[in-house]
Amino acid sequence: MQYQEFDYVVVGGGAGGCVVASRLSEDPSLSVCLLEAGGPDSSAFIQAPLGFAATAALGIHNWNFNTTPQPGLNGRCGFQPRGKVMGGSSSVNAMVYTRGNRLDYDNWTAQGNPGWSYEEVLPIFKRAENSECFGADAYHGVGGPLNVSYLRSPSPINQAFLEACEKQGLPQTKDYNGASQFGCAPAQVTQKNGERCSAAKAYITPHLDRPNLTVITQAHTQRIVLDGKRAVGAEFLLNGKYAQVRARREVILSGGAFGSPQLLMLSGIGPAAHLKELGIPVVQDLPGVGKNLHDHVTAVLIYRTQRKESTFGLSLSGLVQIVRSIFEWRNKRSGIVTSNVAESQAFLFADKAESAPDIQLALCTGIVVTDRRNGATDVRRNGATNR
Numbered sequence: 001m002q003y004q005e006f007d008y009v010v011v012g013g014g015a016g017g018c019v020v021a022s023r024l025s026e027d028p029s030l031s032v033c034l035l036e037a038g039g040p041d042s043s044a045f046i047q048a049p050l051g052f053a054a055t056a057a058l059g060i061h062n063w064n065f066n067t068t069p070q071p072g073l074n075g076r077c078g079f080q081p082r083g084k085v086m087g088g089s090s091s092v093n094a095m096v097y098t099r100g101n102r103l104d105y106d107n108w109t110a111q112g113n114p115g116w117s118y119e120e121v122l123p124i125f126k127r128a129e130n131s132e133c134f135g136a137d138a139y140h141g142v143g144g145p146l147n148v149s150y151l152r153s154p155s156p157i158n159q160a161f162l163e164a165c166e167k168q169g170l171p172q173t174k175d176y177n178g179a180s181q182f183g184c185a186p187a188q189v190t191q192k193n194g195e196r197c198s199a200a201k202a203y204i205t206p207h208l209d210r211p212n213l214t215v216i217t218q219a220h221t222q223r224i225v226l227d228g229k230r231a232v233g234a235e236f237l238l239n240g241k242y243a244q245v246r247a248r249r250e251v252i253l254s255g256g257a258f259g260s261p262q263l264l265m266l267s268g269i270g271p272a273a274h275l276k277e278l279g280i281p282v283v284q285d286l287p288g289v290g291k292n293l294h295d296h297v298t299a300v301l302i303y304r305t306q307r308k309e310s311t312f313g314l315s316l317s318g319l320v321q322i323v324r325s326i327f328e329w330r331n332k333r334s335g336i337v338t339s340n341v342a343e344s345q346a347f348l349f350a351d352k353a354e355s356a357p358d359i360q361l362a363l364c365t366g367i368v369v370t371d372r373r374n375g376a377t378d379v380r381r382n383g384a385t386n387r
């Protein structure tokens, strides 16, 4: 059988995959194929920043995963939204531009991963970024594909939040991605001209005319094709039919924290006993695959406010406000449609003995319900929740 062959096959067109496919295809002598299970990212729910609240609530452009019952959550299941569209979760996320703490990276190096120290990753962050907030300085870059800005139309309630933080001894910081993370500040967001700047928008859309870059959407990869123990391609379902692409050099897995280990296991790479239980022929026994996921828990504290002009959600008056705002966004790319909801950020210490902040706060300007048992994140107005 004849297969289309490329130098590189990148599986998963999310945050990681878009960057890798874009950077590899900068070299015109290399051919790159990017496979994405979801569709194109043209929807207004993706481009209009506030739309992400609807993508989670309606479950669109989303894998809509749920966890197994979690002992630490009294047996409850947790909703795990993940983007299923060009740009992956960067097309449905809250756009807050927050790097890890310096210590996160240094710890990775200390655990035996050379190249991941903060000093080594900082130039890469700077190269990626076009910082409208700070320009080029010790921590930020300009001219990179990923546009980072402040919100165009932040809610007035942010000021009240920042002042309240200060009254509690948490100072305002100019830049939580700078010298120190500690403090509170308006969110830096991955937006450009009042629109979402996803990894797809930053890294792929401007280069779709590269003759050496092939992007195939709706390509749900079923397994990595192996020649012995060497990855040589990917098999995917497209319009109900199986197809394959082959890689002369490498297959790069960028299916996300769930998609990548799942694909490895479907390809026979993972814990042998578990694969046998599922009837998957074992190619390589790798017990760590699909295990030890670390995630952070979000606790949602809901407060009502009379300041309706400062918040939004799904009540009748909220809908009128949103409809008006859609016109404003269409005409001027401003107004509450440019909101990322999580408009202010704060980093603080629950345990003062810690060497880095161990709590992150986000001020959300709509009520966020994230633990609905059947799973959806929901943004509603002023306490109009079902709880």
Ligand SMILES: Cc1cc2nc3c(=O)[nH]c(=O)nc-3n(C[C@H](O)[C@H](O)[C@H](O)COP(=O)(O)OP(=O)(O)OC[C@H]3O[C@@H](n4cnc5c(N)ncnc54)[C@H](O)[C@@H]3O)c2cc1C
Binding pocket: 011, 012, 013, 014, 015, 016, 017, 035, 036, 037, 038, 056, 081, 082, 083, 084, 085, 086, 087, 088, 089, 090, 092, 093, 094, 095, 096, 097, 098, 219, 220, 221, 222, 254, 255, 256, 257, 259, 260, 263
């Ligand atoms: C609701 C939400 C809000 C978030 N908010 C923020 C935020 O404000 N700030 C922040 O920094 N981070 C945020 N994140 C996290 C951030 O978006 C992710 O960390 C990041 O996108 C992960 O990148 P990734 O490339 O690993 O995976 P993803 O971006 O999820 O990309 C994986 C891609 O692989 C595709 N894929 C998976 N399996 C297959 C398969 N079998 N075949 C083909 N394609 C496949 C998926 O469809 C997806 O496009 C948020 C995430 C979510 C879900």
